[in-house]
Amino acid sequence: MFPIFQSAGSRPHAALSRHRHGFTIMEMAIALAILAILATIAVPSLMDGMIRDQVASAGPLADLAKAPIAQSWATVQTLPADNTAAGLPPAEKIVGNYVSAVAVNNGAIDITFGNSASGGIQGKILTLRPAVVADTPVVPVTWICGNAGVPAQMTVMGENRTNIQANYLPANCR
DSSP states (O other): OOOOOOOTTTSOOTTTTOOOOSOOHHHHHHHHHHHHHHHHHHHHHHHHHHHHHHHHTTHHHHHHHHHHHHHHHHHHSOOOSSTTTTTOOOGGGSOOSSEEEEEEETTEEEEEEOTTOOTTTTTOEEEEEEEEOTTOTTSOOEEEETTOOOOTTOEEOSOOOOOSOGGGSOGGGO
């Protein structure tokens, strides 16, 4: 048998026949830079959401204090001065994963964050204040969270001690 020869014109040039596999260092650096920029943008918003979730999770502990405060208003048109007057345990005994105390102060509920709470809210307070219709105790108490506005024709009671940054508060508390 005779060997088959290719003509010089049909044979690919040696430099063109090299196949590249994988990425160059420059392509990898660009991809990593893009990922770093995206992470820099995404992480703070994820952290804010996580902290807002921690703040919102304090709701069930506050609910413990809401019922006796509302009952006091409905029956005697006064608000309890403290946890004892509301028939609640001491503030430092009402705790949760992210809450270190729930205190009643002249009808307002002060939730202090601690325990496993994020550093952004560690030691900070969220206040829930009762809003009432002063001359009509049959109207249920409405709770004003943090810096939220007061409904028309209602009077808000207690002092707002909320000192959590607005971006960490749930939408209904801003």
